[in-house]
Amino acid sequence: MIEKHAAEEWDILMQPDDKVYKNYLQILKEELVPATGCTEPIAVAYAAAKAREVLGTLPESCVIAASGNIIKNVKSVIVPNTNGMKGIAAAAAAGIVAGDASQKLEVLSDIREADKAQIQSYINEHELIVVPADNDMVFYIAATVKYGNEEVTVVIEHFHTNIALITRNGIKLYESGASGKVNESHGLTDRSCLNIRDILDFIQSVRMEDISEVIGRQIDYNTAISAEGLKDNWGANIGKVLLSACGNDVRTRARAAAAAGSDARMGGCEKPVVIVSGSGNQGMTASLPVIEYAKELHASQDKLYRAVALSDLVTIYQKTGIGRLSAYCGAVSAGCGAGAGIAYLYGGDYDVIAHTIVNAVAITSGIICDGAKPSCAAKISAAVDAGIFGYYMYEHNQQFLDGDGIVTKGVDNTIHNVGALAQKGMRQTDREIIRIMLRKTGKPGIAAKD
Structure with missing residues (x-):
């Protein structure tokens, strides 16, 4: 059982007229847009x-x-x-x-x-x-x-x-x-301003009227498609399997909510989602687990909106170095973001949130992206679990340290390592994945009934 704790006093420096504040708002507006289908x-x-x-x-x-x-x-x-x-x-x-x-x-x-x-x-x-x-x-x-x-x-x-x-x-x-x-x-707001400390400053400083529309829409749309994924038969029904096999505690519900949204979306559901970093799966992974924990903790709407926005920005920050598409599963980044948002709901300060992200990255980095399909929901479940466990680890005075694989000193440095791994190191992996996927038909375009 995790013990809630009060957050330390935050140094709130960012003001609505600051360039960074405006950039962060614009980044959210650029990224959190509706999409119907993958x-x-x-x-x-x-x-x-x-x-x-x-x-x-x-x-x-x-x-x-x-x-x-x-x-x-x-x-x-x-x-x-x-x-x-x-x-x-x-x-x-x-x-x-x-x-x-x-x-x-x-x-x-x-x-x-x-x-x-x-x-x-x-x-x-x-x-x-x-x-x-x-x-x-x-x-x-x-x-x-x-x-x-x-x-x-x-x-x-x-x-x-x-x-x-x-x-x-x-x-x-x-x-x-x-x-x-x-x-x-190109054509988007410069993402080089993103870093974990400024993201947290923004989350504490941001006026609700500045994010209520984009975050509110994300919560409404993504909750609706998640409910559809749990209600009807979609994909591999990972969300339903989780609830049936693993119980109904908040950790399982958080995983199931995100997986069910992917179940429906990969299965062709016509409900829209609000995406993050060009991906509906990432948009749902970043938001739905945080929403589920907010319900469990009876968090205020203000706290929920800030926690979801934090998860979104942490996801976007990681994906900036990785790129829109790669051999690195984007759900991993969004699962880390969800872990950060959940840590924030529990009152976590900079150290708690930074270590949650690093721990989560160390657990699931290396999950490959082999295209959009039903197994994405299972990968989402694993990524969310890693994000939550990353927080649990720090609450129990455990953490991965500098030199543990790709983990290095400082959360931002570790995030940069992941970007280099995904964008540069996994290029050949991506080519081989594509070659394997196309080997059976030899054709990149298929028009077939499911």
Whole structure:
């Protein structure tokens, strides 16, 4: 049993007019956006829908060129509102036939029942080709659509909604200036200001009116899809298995809540989620365990909102060094974030929260990302458990120390080590994962019924 303790006095230095305060607010607004469906197939659908919009008519053919990480994350996940189809071809067809590009990551949210049959018909009756992108970019989607002599290409790079280039018949209609650059934060607020001490300062200083909308929406949306995951039959039903096999204590409920949200989302549930670092699984992992602990502790709404925002920012901070997509499972970062948020709910100060993060990182770093699919929910459960256990360890005067593997002195230094491991050290791991995943069919695009 963990003994609650009062937090030490915080040195609240940040003011609403400070640049860092404004940057942190903007980072939350940029990251905490709604998405319907797994974000990689949705990005494909968005590119295809935008290309069709610019073309002005239903195209006779479509070619999707995608980076390996996009192929990996789209191959095995159900695209929402497609009657259970999977793969890049299904996502592109859905975007072309019935997508609304103006809704970006909710591009497929308003598809009518009558449109779903048309998606399969389009795949059957039109040329829809998927090819690996001819570049080394981690995040790259190019949708090229044709009708007669007209041809339109839309390119998305670096993150899910970043349209870098639009051409028509070889003529540039739009170019963001980011094309080909490796800095995936282009167009977003500079994340170099993130560090654990300033994050905690911001969390204590932030006015509720400044975060209530974005955090409130995250809580509402993600709670709703988690409830759906526990109610009906989705994916591998990891959330239900946890509650059935492991009991109903708060630690199990926290794991089950996050896993159930992933169960539903990977299974094609049409409810939206609020994402973090481009991922709905990370958005749910960062928020749902914290919400469950807040209920258990009868925390105030103010405390809950600050704890969720803390978890979000800790997740974003870790993912900044790792990148949007990699061989490193993003749920690990979000599980560490959840552990930090839970420690905060218990009154943890800087030392408690910093050690919680380091302990959690030491436990689960190295879990691979082999694409979006039902097993993501099980990885989420493990990551949340590590975050919670990282806090339990420190409360029992135990911690991992400098020199224990990738752990080094200082929480920020350890986070930077993880970024280097994931972004640089695991590049070849990522290539091998993609090669293994595509070995069976040899095709990056699949349109199949689940």
